[in-house]
């Protein structure tokens with residue numbers, strides 16, 4: 001199985017499970033405002049709390065920070081933990097209401 005991030009110590013590794021890719025059944029997805037993201041505003045490796053707390057290991061510790069939406073389950077922990085509120089959760093599909 002491909003190792004997606006060499007820095008992850010590995011509680012889990014994103015992989016296709018019985019229910020398919022987790023990103024296929026999530027309702028919400030995280031969107032990063034890169035103008036607020038600390039590593040990008042500082043121009044150096046810093047923060048990365050989204051990477052640290054993501055339970056699925058789908059956030060990269062890179063500049064820019066990237067999220068693999070194929071495996072993001074939309075839990076919103078990254079958005080909760082982001083100090084400058086650079087991540088917001090948005091609906092993947094707008095309902096007709």
Ligand code: SF4
Pocket residue numbers: 032036037038039046047048049050051065081082083084085086087
């Ligand atoms: S937690 Fe927020 S500010 Fe920190 S690296 Fe992630 S997106 Fe950027």
Ligand code: SF4
Pocket residue numbers: 029030053054055056057058059067071072073074075076077078079
């Ligand atoms: S919403 Fe959850 S699974 Fe998706 S990147 Fe954020 S912490 Fe990880």
